[in-house]
Amino acid sequence: MTPGARVAAAITVLDQIGGGAFAEQALTGWARASRFAGAKDRAAVRDHVFDVLRCRRSLGESDGRLLMARLLQRDNVDLSHIFNGLDHAPDVLSETEAAALALPLALSDAAACDLPDWLWPVWQASLGADALQAAQAQQARADVFLRVNQRRITLAAAMAALAQDGVTAQAHDTVDGCLRVLDNPRRIRTAAAYLTGLVELQDAASQRAVQMVPVAAGARVLDYCAGGGGKALAFADRHVADIFAHDIAPARMADLPDRAARAGVVITRLAPDQVADHAPFDVVFCDAPCSGSGTWRRSPDAKWRLTRDRLDALCAIQNDVIGRAATFVAPQGLLAYATCSVLQDENDAVITRFLHCNPAWSVMLRDQRLPGPDGDGFFLSVLAQNNIS
Ligand SMILES: C[S@@+](CC[C@H](N)C(=O)[O-])C[C@H]1O[C@@H](n2cnc3c(N)ncnc32)[C@H](O)[C@@H]1O
Numbered sequence: 001m002t003p004g005a006r007v008a009a010a011i012t013v014l015d016q017i018g019g020g021a022f023a024e025q026a027l028t029g030w031a032r033a034s035r036f037a038g039a040k041d042r043a044a045v046r047d048h049v050f051d052v053l054r055c056r057r058s059l060g061e062s063d064g065r066l067l068m069a070r071l072l073q074r075d076n077v078d079l080s081h082i083f084n085g086l087d088h089a090p091d092v093l094s095e096t097e098a099a100a101l102a103l104p105l106a107l108s109d110a111a112a113c114d115l116p117d118w119l120w121p122v123w124q125a126s127l128g129a130d131a132l133q134a135a136q137a138q139q140a141r142a143d144v145f146l147r148v149n150q151r152r153i154t155l156a157a158a159m160a161a162l163a164q165d166g167v168t169a170q171a172h173d174t175v176d177g178c179l180r181v182l183d184n185p186r187r188i189r190t191a192a193a194y195l196t197g198l199v200e201l202q203d204a205a206s207q208r209a210v211q212m213v214p215v216a217a218g219a220r221v222l223d224y225c226a227g228g229g230g231k232a233l234a235f236a237d238r239h240v241a242d243i244f245a246h247d248i249a250p251a252r253m254a255d256l257p258d259r260a261a262r263a264g265v266v267i268t269r270l271a272p273d274q275v276a277d278h279a280p281f282d283v284v285f286c287d288a289p290c291s292g293s294g295t296w297r298r299s300p301d302a303k304w305r306l307t308r309d310r311l312d313a314l315c316a317i318q319n320d321v322i323g324r325a326a327t328f329v330a331p332q333g334l335l336a337y338a339t340c341s342v343l344q345d346e347n348d349a350v351i352t353r354f355l356h357c358n359p360a361w362s363v364m365l366r367d368q369r370l371p372g373p374d375g376d377g378f379f380l381s382v383l384a385q386n387n388i389s
Contacts, residue, residue: 145204161198286337318350340378
């Protein structure tokens with residue numbers, strides 16, 4: 001496909017998203033209907049769509065054509081080379097469109113930061129002096145990070161193995177065992193180091209959070225909201241411990257046995273009715289369902305779909321989840337509550353409410369990361385029970 005044809009495809013997908021479709025579904029639908037598109041075309045169309053979605057408001061919230069045109073204009077691309085109607089490229093811009101593009105946009109603070117109006121005050125209240133920087137960080141693409149399975153390979157050997165498949169990576173400055181991918185991130189899933197479990201895709205902030213939780217040798221650790229099991233795998237990689245994984249939707253853990261086998265670790269999956277029988281645990285890690293507000297660079301669609309009602313519903317789930325998870329912790333054990341959100345309602349407010357209802361517990365460690373060059377936004381609070389001797 002020509003550059004113009006890729007832009008035309010992105011416009012089609014953006015118009016579907018504007019009409020209510022989910023980004024992933026619209027992209028998959030387009031790819032299925034466009035068998036002529038190769039892997040590089042699909043990647044380019046996806047990049048266009050996600051680049052626009054990250055900045056949808058600051059690009060003027062128009063139809064797909066104007067959004068794409070503004071994005072390209074912002075990136076100093078000559079629009080006449082793209083909007084020329086040749087070889088499946090988009091039609092030449094109309095006079096009205098050209099006039100709209102010539103005018104500067106008058107943007108509110110929320111629009112300039114690419115956040116919904118209702119969220120901007122909530123975001124500011126949560127992040128204070130960091131609000132602007134954290135919002136702006138979500139307007140750009142995020143780096144890809146890998147967790148090296150250090151049980152099986154050193155960082156240097158993992159980098160060398162990845163390089164053989166054309167993936168260049170370097171050690172993260174502050175997170176042990178973490179690699180930042182510099183080149184060809186799309187080749188990771190076919191790289192031998194990935195297929196043989198030597199490296200896993202995992203954001204640096206998630207890796208850091210797992211490393212911050214104290215786990216004694218031989219401990220029993222429950223990943224209570226395991227999903228695909230990324231945190232359980234990270235615990236298993238770092239500790240000689242019995243690792244258990246649970247999720248209210250067990251189907252989400254379907255790939256975990258294969259991933260654990262690839263990594264050379266053992267993780268016991270527990271169905272919801274089996275957790276109590278296996279309790280208590282020395283550590284219960286609760287990676288609660290959340291807005292994902294620290295990861296919106298990777299899923300910008302979610303930023304525009306979040307509503308106040310949905311946030312309130314998530315907070316109710318979080319309050320429930322932490323309360324349930326606490327019941328499975330051994331008397332001298334630890335309860336770790338984590339989200340990939342930067343919103344206070346989902347983080348400190350949940351902890352404050354839990355402590356109010358459960359005065360025997362207190363916070364022994366708190367960490368809040370903002371989205372930025374070193375990883376996604378992430379919150380971690382580790383709690384212990386008081387006066388347990
Ligand atoms: C943020 S995701 C977990 C991501 C996962 N830890 C990882 O690293 O890939 C949250 C998970 O919590 C699960 N969940 C939601 N409500 C739950 C509940 N009441 N008890 C346990 N898990 C729950 C969801 O099914 C979802 O898989």
